[in-house]
Amino acid sequence: MLILCASIVIPFSSVKAADPAKGKAIFQQNCASCHNVHKKLTGPALKGVEDRWPDKKLLHQWIHNSASVLASGDKYANDLFAEYNKNAMPAFPAFSNEEIDDILAYIKVEEVKIPGGAAPAAGATAADAKDKGSDNSLLFGIITLVLAVVALILMQINSNLNKLANDKEGTATPESIPFYKNKAYIALFILVLFMVGGYFTINGAIGLGRQKDYMPEQPIFYSHKVHAGINQINCLYCHAGAEKSKHAMIPSENICMNCHKAIKEYAGPELFTAEGKKVDGTAEIHKLYDYVGWDPEAGKYTKPGRPIEWTKIHNLPDHVYFNHSQHTVAGQQQCQTCHGAITEMDEVHQFADLSMGWCINCHRTTKVQFADNNYYSIFEKLHQDIKDKKIDSVTVEMVGGTECQKCHY
Template identity: 65%
Template sequence: MSYQRSIVKRLIFGSAFIFSLSFLVTIANAQDGKAIFNSKCAACHNVFKNSTGPALGGMEERGPWSDRKKLYAWIHNPAAFMANDPYTQGLKDSHNGILMTGFPDLTEGDIDAVVNYVNTTFTAGPGGGAKPAAGETAAPEPKSDDTLLFGVLTLILAVIALTLLQVNSNLKKMTDDKEGIPASEPVPFYRNKLYIALGIIVLFLVGGYYTIQGAIGLGRHQGYEPEQPIFYSHKVHAGINQISCLYCHGGAQEGKSANIPAVNVCMNCHMGINEYTKGPQLFRPDGSEVNGTAEIQKLYSYAGWDPDKKQYTGKGKPIEWERIHNLPDHVYFNHSQHVVVGQQQCQTCHGNITEMDEVQQFADLSMGWCVNCHRNTKVQFTDNKFYSIYEKFHEDIRNKKIDSVTVEMIGGIECQKCHY
């Protein structure tokens, strides 16, 4: 009888423990679609309005997305899906030739969760109200954190588990009293081996999870937007005035680094433009308004330029710009290789730069993000003598076994390509 009670006790404890862990794992993996959307989609997509990519609200009413299987195929491998789909080809053309990054790591359940989140958010509208009328600018989606809710639920489950253990202990005591078995001295919870083991396991799992996440995210600064010495609006320069990125960042086409333009490059235009009068109002991230003319005067101070005498004073100094994008020292990245050979647009890595005032880091620039791009990006394989040695791929294209060659297929995800 005592052996049976011991088994029952272990079953109850084990069931409660497994249920608690499975609940936590479900929370961590499912994340109700919102966390997946924020980590994977929000950098390029908004629910209500077009951004770097199209608005996702009501997507199942457009194109082929009413067929969930096609949506899975598109998200897992956009390049392969787009090869035979006119709708997604049109999407690429209408968004500056930017092809969506594939996410082969997302399961169908993850994608379903994201779609459900998008549909729910779109139906409720910004702020939980009706959808915005045509031409109306949608209000920013409020950011919420469900950590407190998850913590409360976890605490409730822990209390339930402990209550069940206590009930089991009381039942055992009642049966022992009825059978005349002398009761043993109760062991305090802080000396109970089961409680101690459970505490160690929980601490190990939680500590390990945050340690791994911290190590993976070390040095990544997605969304980083420092305040610069001069408020330089890419939206005004590259967007409204359509100044080519390569005019200021010529190194992106000619060398490894995109380079920061010298003050003289700025002065090529601002010797004659000394006031900001015709552009839109400028605002910092905190909402404070920027005086564009005063920012031009800052440029003159750094350049050592006297706008009244129209001459240099010789008292100029370098502009100490705050660096935003910074890859680890062990990573090799060549801008010209991607811009000239790979024919990638600046927006692929830097986001919709023509809509930004002060620039922020658009992508997380992780190894997984780069590898996914290499897996999906096609190379100019035919009519290119450099790739003439790949006879097998040329033969497969002629025999229509494949319709294109990706960077991955020619060794683009080999370690030494980026780490040497």
Template identity: 80%
Template sequence: MYRRVSIRMRKHFVSVLVLCVGMIASFSARAAADPSKGKTLFQQNCASCHNVHKKLTGPALAGVEERWVDKKLLHQWIHNSASVLASGDAYANALFNEYNKTPMTQFPALSDGDIDDILAYIGKEATAVAAGPATPAAGGATTGTAEEEGGNGLLFGIITLILAVVALILMQINSNLNKLAADKEGIATPEPVPFYKNKAYIALAILLLFIVGGYFTINGAIGLGRQKDYMPEQPIFYSHKVHAGINQINCLYCHAGAEKSKHAMIPSENICMNCHKVINEYSGPTLYTAEGKKVNGTAEIQKLYDHVGWDVTAKEYTKPGKPIEWTRIHNLPDHVYFNHSQHVVAGKQQCQTCHGAITEMDEVHQFAELSMGWCVNCHRTTKVQFADNKYYSIFEKFHEQVKNHEIDSVTVEMVGGTECQKCHY
């Protein structure tokens, strides 16, 4: 009888373990798509033509997965839109005609996982807008963004830990039942070793601690010196959202060096005074710091006047000026060469590629990692202006392949954009 009970318990134990593994696999699949990674990829590859909520060069991307009958077809469209059009797909051809037969840029270098990450970001953004704006914290600043991004990972970790504890308890129960059945049949068996004295369990725990500790140690070492999300307090509260977003001031008006020089340059006070000789009061939407503290826009304009020595009443400079000590946010190591003009003029890169949604930021923070891996991945997917470009005339092989339709575009990587000496010399 006890043998039958033991066999049944073993079967039940195995079933529970299989269920646990299945649940872990299920949660792993759900957590596979990474919206935060997708946001970076979206800014690098999609933002110049698409917006999640409104039409630009291409359609708004909210609900894009529902508009395609097959997700694989959507992947194929992103990899090679010409092949989908050639297949006669009705929706693809209607989309092509709607946008004046402008071909969709092809991204063969993006993996299916990268595309899923982008789609996860689009879905998250669309859901956030559909749910309405978040409840503002004190002063109107919204909270919870970081928690939402890390919530799935935390939930997955907690569930995995719970399932591991359940599996451990079931293993101990199984061992005790085997001992009970053996004793009933007169079979001498040693006392089961408590789990906290079991060498196998101890070794497993040490191995897990070593793996987890090593993972966090390596990640921490990789992140040394990086400043992602760095947002220092500046001497004057300057809102890019108000200037570049609401008032549509072109980035190059203030950062003229971005298309002419290696450095984008912090604009001089004279640039600010071109407008603020006339605009001496702030009348835009209420401003808040990242901590939710209300900002007096007019008082911030007065700080500018104090630095440059401008008298509002006399409408002239009445005292010597002093420089505004802005805190630099984006800073690359000294051994890295980066040229703004090369990327803005030759590469046709948008500011948002590296700086994120700058037109929506009141206080600027570092959006991208600006790490070597981040730059290399961008070079692997970004296409150069290859056709009718004399600078690339020496690449006869690629010209021939484009002519023969063997490739449809040339990436920065293909013309040496990932070679060490391009950035380190």
């Protein structure tokens, strides 16, 4: 009987439980630009995603390669594909089934939370409480301040009681030193001021030059949502350097005119600025004509053109080397990884802080195309570790992606 129990327990104990914490890291790095648990973004809301798929293996296959599921004729997959304007989900063949299960575990944890950061619903898991605990720093600060005030009041009460006791016994009470003359209080105040000032100074210095959420006003209101989202113009049509050079490049006015020689009026959905001001799309097209010197009535260029002075949004320090093509071709990173849900933006803003820590975290979690890649043939130990099943994949960090001279030389 004991042997029978052991034979049942041992296989189950060898099954690795999904880790929501690991799933969160993978989700934020690879999925968050297109998906949210509670609301639609570029892709559907992920709450209840496992219940919507008839088979978990099919869900795994969809994440690994959505095109293969669509080709199989699965009704739910094809209906989903049609619902989102036939925008194909990027393939993630490097994800292991365990990593996908980690992501699904993280989604389940997030499902019980109320959107908008409210408290978890009844029955929330311990992982929820742990995750929520990181947002309680303000509450702890207020409690600390209240306790400090209470301590000062108690100290004053203690001083007054001592004075009353001394008066009753006829003992002379030393003259109390005013708060603002008390050396101990002054030293404590200076120490606290120094700590608070140092904290904000260091935080300010660390974030110096970063511009997350930066959204400058451009000379022409250009909507990526209309062009890349609704009209599904491929990013590479305008940003031809994204897969070929260090810079993705700002498209020339001639690329715009390839379409706008014929498209003279805007007939899409209403446009609004971030402040809620309505935008006249046709007037913005005519701003383009003015810059390039095009006469839409005559159908020809009638005056010299001048460059459009676009304001650059995504900037890296001069001492940082970044090659756009290396990340999009060799790294196979999607635009949304760094630029966010670009197909949903009327006015582009900086999605990520583009800090060194942000880049390093990406290198620590992103897997390279290691198998059948001659570029990595020199990493014999890693190839042997994969054969020996010591590791199942290779990240950018493992091939030197966090070495200082990779980006600073």
